[in-house]
Amino acid sequence: MYFDTAEGPVFRPPSEAHSFILRVTIGCSHNACSFCTMYRTVAFRARPLPEILSQIDAARPYAPHIRRIFLADGNALVLATDKLLAILQALRETFPRLQRVSCYAGPKDMLNKTPAELAALREAGLKLVYYGLESGDNLILQRINKGVGTAEAIAAGQRIVAAGIKLSVMVIAGLGGQAHSDSHALNTAKAVNAIQPQMLSALTLMLYRGSELLTEYERGEFAPLSPAAIMGELYQFVSHICLPQGHHCLFRSTHSxxxxxxxxxxPKDKDRLLQELKAAATRLSRMTDWDPYNNVE
Incomplete structure (x- = not known):
């Protein structure tokens, strides 16, 4: 649900399907990852506070039904902390049944917030941050133009966890292609082990029209993985995740x-997940034709 006529497309995580989508920025301030075209059609801008408050006012009649709010677009944490605190205060005052506010965040924006600023945002109601780690491999992060290396990518996630904000980490299977599949699986698992998020989602690489990665593929410079190889890479990834006993990290690969x-x-369900991945690899190995553009089985 959103009340917005601003330019550009609207995206949200699958788990925010029933949330009020409040666009506090338009687009993504980085907007340069070689695999992503989500916000390529719109220029980034931070929305003025009055513009944001008008969207909150538009949702006021639905206040009794709104329990979750997602701050869009690509990286709400790029906004100044004082502005975010003002937004969170307005949300608390408008929606008495509000339980959770969440947002996407880029690694540089997370690192630019001090521990004290993040603590203040948590106390004001920011309960969950969705973070596209994508990979824990330094070479792959450079190749996809993520804007940070492995050390910064890990430190960004750790900063959110240390602030007491729930962190949902997203990784992309197949992002290293055939050439870097092993290092992608191993180093991404190492990064997850270092961050210790509360939620972890595995997506599969899709080659979108307009992306630099698709151009590389069509020039023969990037060799994507087969469906069975994707399962093999995920098997390696999950097998190398070693979170402390007692830690609870929800793992999902339910994205389209x-x-x-x-x-x-x-770590509770690790053995079962590995068995399911092995069975999936066997089943998918029988595929003789597959589409790297949309990953439809």
Whole structure:
């Protein structure tokens, strides 16, 4: 649900399907990842506070039904902390049944917030941050133009966790292609182990029209993985995740990009997830034709 006529497309995580989508920025301030075209059609801008408050006012009649709010677009944490606190205060005052406010965040924006600023945002109601780690491999992060290396990518996630804000980490299977599949799986698992998020989602690489990665593929410079190889890479990834006993990390691969929907809690369900991945790899190995553009089985 959103009340917005501003330019550009609207995106939200699958788990925010029933949330009020409040666009506090338009587009993505980085907007340069080689695999992503989500916000390529719109220029980034931070929305003025009056513009944001008008959207909150438009949702006021629905206040009794609104419990979750997602701050869009691509990285709400790029806004100044004082402005975010003003937005969160307005949300608390307008929606008495509000339980959770969440947002996407880029690694540089997370690192630019001090621990004290993040603590203040948590106390004001920011309960969940969705973070596209994508990969924990330094070479892959450079190749996709993520804007940070492995050390910064890990430190960004750790800063959110240390602030007491729930962190949902997203990684992309197949992002390293055939050439870097092993290092992608291993180093991404190492990054997850270092961050220790509360939620972890695995997506599968899709080659979108207009992306630099698709151009590389069509020039023969990037060799994508087959569906069975994707399962093999995910098997390696999950097998190397070693979270402390007692830690509860919800793992999902239910995004529409995935060949197989998996759900469990790590580390508790690790053995079951590995068995399911092995079975999926066997089943998908029988595919003789597959589409790297949309990953439809």
């Amino acid at each position: 990009s995935n060949y197989v929907a998996l759900a469990g809690t790590l």
